Amino acid sequence: VQLQASGGGLVQAGGSLRLSCAASGRTFSTYTMGWFRQAPGKEREFVAAISWSSGATNYADSVNGRFAISTNSAKNTLWLQMNALKPEDTAVYYCAAAKSPYSPVILFSAAGVGFWGQGTQVTVSS
Secondary structure (H helix, E strand, O other), X not given: OEXXXXXXXXXXXXXXEEEEEEEEOOOOOOOEEEEEEEOXXXXXXXXXXXXXXXXXXXXXXXXXXXXXXXXXXXXXXXXXXXXXXXHHHOEEEXXXXXXXXXXXXXXXXXXXXXXXXXOEEEEEEO
16 A cells, blocks of 8 residues: 655745645545645644545645645545645645545544555745
């Protein structure tokens, strides 16, 4: 099982980035997938989640309205479109899959993650 994240980089405040996560090694078509981030000196926090079975989504309050999570029809790629970026969005971003199928997106947390991808650095300059 592999989750390969990419798309991070350096961007000015107000700019946009699109993160991608390629899933391989198994099918996640019935799983909740999502993104977390970890800033220096802080705990890893939830950013967004999507159910590949229902299409339901959930966002952290801090990114709601600015970020959008989506998947492709083959259900092997996860994206995070990040708009109106702020310096406080600077962090290493991780894609993740739930431990069990049909996990509710509203309850998706780090404790419920069964698979982590490697991180991709997002740096937003002021």
